[in-house]
Amino acid sequence: MDEQYQERSYRVDCGARGLTAFTARVKETDLWIRATADLGQRAVESILDHRRGLEAYVREHPDFLVALTPLPMDPLAPPLVRAMLAAGQAAGVGPMAAVAGAVAQAVAGDLLTWSPQVVVENGGDVYLALAGEATVGLWAGDSPISGRVGLRIPAEQMPIAVCTSSGTVGHSLSLGRADAATILARDAALADAAATALGNRVRGPDDLAQALDWAQGVPGVLGALAVKGSRLAAWGEVELVRL
Numbered sequence: 563m564d565e566q567y568q569e570r571s572y573r574v575d576c577g578a579r580g581l582t583a584f585t586a587r588v589k590e591t592d593l594w595i596r597a598t599a600d601l602g603q604r605a606v607e608s609i610l611d612h613r614r615g616l617e618a619y620v621r622e623h624p625d626f627l628v629a630l631t632p633l634p635m636d637p638l639a640p641p642l643v644r645a646m647l648a649a650g651q652a653a654g655v656g657p658m659a660a661v662a663g664a665v666a667q668a669v670a671g672d673l674l675t676w677s678p679q680v681v682v683e684n685g686g687d688v689y690l691a692l693a694g695e696a697t698v699g700l701w702a703g704d705s706p707i708s709g710r711v712g713l714r715i716p717a718e719q720m721p722i723a724v725c726t727s728s729g730t731v732g733h734s735l736s737l738g739r740a741d742a743a744t745i746l747a748r749d750a751a752l753a754d755a756a757a758t759a760l761g762n763r764v765r766g767p768d769d770l771a772q773a774l775d776w777a778q779g780v781p782g783v784l785g786a787l788a789v790k791g792s793r794l795a796a797w798g799e800v801e802l803v804r805l
Contacts, residue, residue, distance in 0.1 A: 581597060581679060582598065583595070584597075586608075589613070593684050595673070595681065595683070599677060608672040609665070615642055626658070629657065629658070632650045632655065633656070633657055635648065642665070645667075645751040646751055646755075649751035652755065652780055655758050655762075660755040662754055663753050666687050666689040666723070666750050667750035679693055688725070689722075690724070691720055693717060697713065697715070698712060700726070701726075707789050708789075709805065710805055712802070714803045725754040726745075727754075727760065728740060728742050740788055740789065741789045742787070743757050743760040743788045744757060745786050746786070746799060760786060763776055774788060777797065778798070784799045
C-alpha cells in the first residue's frame with residue numbers, strides 16, 4: 563500500500579487505556595501513533611533515519627521504485643529495504659507494495675525503546691504492540707460493510723500487523739477491484755505486500771474464495787479478509803466483531 567496516511571482507511575480502538583495519540587510527518591510519511599507518552603520527536607527522528615536509507619537505495623536502484631514484480635534480495639541493502647524485498651518475493655509483487663507496512667513496523671520498533679505499548683498506523687496499515695486487546699475497524703469504501711465490521715485483536719496475538727489494500731478507495735495502485743483486502747501477519751512488510759497481492763486477485767464477488775485460497779499459501783500470513791460489495795470472506799486468525 564502507498565504509505566501516505568488516510569484517516570478514513572481505519573479506526574483503531576485501543577483496549578489499553580492511558581495511551582497518548584500523536585502524529586509524525588516527514589514528506590509523504592504521515593503516521594498516527596499511540597504510545598505511553600508523546601514521542602513525536604522520537605518518531606520523526608525514526609522516520610528520517612529509515613527514509614534516509616530507503617531514499618539512498620532508490621537513487622542507486624531506480625527500478626526498486628517502479629517494479630511491479632519481485633526483485634532479487636540484496637544483502638547489502640538497509641534493513642527496511644531488505645524487509646520490503648523479502649515481502650515482495652513472498653507475495654509476488656514489487657517491493658514498494660510493502661513500504662507503508664515496513665515503515666510502520668520500523669518506527670514502532672524504535673519507539674518501543676521508550677514506550678512498552680505502541681500502535682503505528684500508516685495509511686491504513688497498522689502495527690500493534692499492546693498489552694491488551696484492540697479492535698481495528700474496517701473501511702471498505704462504498705461497501706455496506708464499511709465501518710460496520712471490525713477485527714478483534716486479542717492480547718495474545720500481539721505484536722501484529724493488520725494491513726489493507728483497496729482497488730476502490732484511495733490512490734494506491736491495485737490491479738483488482740476489492741473494496742478491502744486485509745492481511746494479518748507478524749511482519750508488517752509481508753502483511754502490506756500480501757494485502758496488495760490479495761486485492762489484485764479480486765475483481766468481483768466470485769473471486770473472493772480463490773483469493774483467500776491464495777493467501778493461505780503465503781508463509782507468515784496468519785489471516786486474510788476480503789470485501790467486494792456486500793460480500794465478505796475471511797480465513798485464518800480473523801475474529802470479526804460488529805461496530
